[in-house]
Amino acid sequence: MSTRNDKPVAVVTAAAQRLGRAIALAFARAGYDLVVHYRASRTQAEETAELATACGARAVVLGANLAMRATAEEFVTNCLSAFARVDVLVANAGAFERTPVNEFSDDACQRMLADNLFATLWVARAFGVEMRARGGGSIVALADVAALRPWRGYLAYNIAKAGVVALVRTLAKELAPEVRVNAIAPGPVLFPLGFDPQARQREIERTLLKREGLPDHVADAALFLCRNDYVTGVVLPVDGGRLLAGDDGY
Numbered sequence: 001m002s003t004r005n006d007k008p009v010a011v012v013t014a015a016a017q018r019l020g021r022a023i024a025l026a027f028a029r030a031g032y033d034l035v036v037h038y039r040a041s042r043t044q045a046e047e048t049a050e051l052a053t054a055c056g057a058r059a060v061v062l063g064a065n066l067a068m069r070a071t072a073e074e075f076v077t078n079c080l081s082a083f084a085r086v087d088v089l090v091a092n093a094g095a096f097e098r099t100p101v102n103e104f105s106d107d108a109c110q111r112m113l114a115d116n117l118f119a120t121l122w123v124a125r126a127f128g129v130e131m132r133a134r135g136g137g138s139i140v141a142l143a144d145v146a147a148l149r150p151w152r153g154y155l156a157y158n159i160a161k162a163g164v165v166a167l168v169r170t171l172a173k174e175l176a177p178e179v180r181v182n183a184i185a186p187g188p189v190l191f192p193l194g195f196d197p198q199a200r201q202r203e204i205e206r207t208l209l210k211r212e213g214l215p216d217h218v219a220d221a222a223l224f225l226c227r228n229d230y231v232t233g234v235v236l237p238v239d240g241g242r243l244l245a246g247d248d249g250y
Contacts, residue, residue, distance in 0.1 A: 012037065021048045027219075032087075036059055087131075099153070132175050139181045188213060
């Protein structure tokens, strides 16, 4: 049964740790109640919820494999059962895998599409339809600078994130004027675990600002896109000027 709530509600997918946790806590500090989503990291998701509660938020932890339409739509239903409404969706779920063109496999392609594109598509479509019917809402999806300037060696990932950009722009048209839909394209922010140290430093040096971005830079961008009610259909780079700096390495 839905619980009446006076505070706005944000759903953050893949909020158990790393970037998702930073985004969830930024919304908690900004006065939102939260749905903390996880796929496998329940313990870490509960830790995120505890940190959000300490910020004054009510936080509900829900698990789901969002790459599957049926379970994603069930997740949306469960979110709406936990709260009277959902005002914001931050679709952060994703995965990162190297797939050079000469080593490309069907399995890798399916994984990247499922974990990046479809895990965003199913929840964004379902929440978007519900928000439109209710009269308003905001959706922010996590894309990547690789969607705008592809990386060598990451064919499947580039395709999937480019699909997220296309999805955001399409939903912005489909759901207007009630629902705003935007994307963030992070650059060198919070590198994947095990990322080659030399490659990491090379990517940092290729930014205009010559430094790695912080999770809070992305979280602040998500808050901005939700607060500014005259912005929709944009892809906001949070990349230290990496896109402008040139095409070395792409």
